[in-house]
Amino acid sequence: QVQLQESGPGLVKPSETLSLTCSVSGDSIGTYYWSWIRQPPGKGLEWIGHIYYSGSTNYNPSLKSRVTILVDTSKNQFSLKLNSVTAADTAVYFCARMVVVVSGPLFDYWGQGTLVTVSS
Amino acid sequence: EIVLTQSPGTLSLSPGERATLSCRASQSVSSNYLAWYQQKPGQAPRLLIYGASSRATGIPDRFSGSGSGTDFTLTISGLEPEDFAVYYCQQYGSSRFTFGPGTKVDIK
Numbered sequence: 001q002v003q004l005q006e007s008g009p010g011l012v013k014p015s016e017t018l019s020l021t022c023s024v025s026g027d028s029i030g031t032y033y034w035s036w037i038r039q040p041p042g043k044g045l046e047w048i049g050h051i052y053y054s055g056s057t058n059y060n061p062s063l064k065s066r067v068t069i070l071v072d073t074s075k076n077q078f079s080l081k082l083n084s085v086t087a088a089d090t091a092v093y094f095c096a097r098m099v100v101v102v103s104g105p106l107f108d109y110w111g112q113g114t115l116v117t118v119s120s
Numbered sequence: 121e122i123v124l125t126q127s128p129g130t131l132s133l134s135p136g137e138r139a140t141l142s143c144r145a146s147q148s149v150s151s152n153y154l155a156w157y158q159q160k161p162g163q164a165p166r167l168l169i170y171g172a173s174s175r176a177t178g179i180p181d182r183f184s185g186s187g188s189g190t191d192f193t194l195t196i197s198g199l200e201p202e203d204f205a206v207y208y209c210q211q212y213g214s215s216r217f218t219f220g221p222g223t224k225v226d227i228k
């Protein structure tokens with residue numbers, strides 16, 4: 001059974017960098033794509049970006065200038081860095097596995113999510 | 121960017137009733153790369169439907185998806201108590217994903 005677990009600080013100061021890690025178990029990270037998706041409190045879902053085990057990435061254009069996603073195959077983890085955060089970046093951050101099938105890409109396994117609050 | 125609009129915003133129904141949820145795209149969705157997710161409070165979304173009409177593994181057959189181009193529908197043929205939740209549609213196109221704002225299905 002594939003499991004994903006987010007970890008990182010729950011509170012980040014404005015203008016600083018948000019850093020999260022997603023640990024994957026039950027599957028090798030050297031397969032599929034791995035994604036970050038966020039959800040502001042009481043609002044909808046926003047795709048942040050994804051990475052392939054080779055290191056190739058694809059980011060949401062609206063966040064691209066501030067986002068870096070990296071993969072560490074030795075630890076079976078991938079990470080998210082979002083710099084210059086503001087209160088608008090307060091959200092539950094999910095990591096998810098993205099699978100590309102004939103019928104299109106989809107997110108089939110998700111972490112439980114972690115709330116990150118941006119506040120001084 | 122393809123914008124997804126979902127209607128209604130809230131659907132109030134009783135257990136056993138049929139739910140019909142709509143997702144409309146601002147442009148045609150590539151190759152019907154349209155998926156549906158269910159989210160309950162405090163939980164991560166769960167994949168229900170992909171490719172507009174294919175059920176994900178373990179999803180009951182009371183859930184069905186249909187549509188093409190810009191108009192898509194998720195139908196729940198007979199609501200079970202565990203189906204009351206928020207439902208999101210999601211599309212992939214031009215190397216990016218977007219989600220709809222969600223439809224909340226609550227108990228009447």
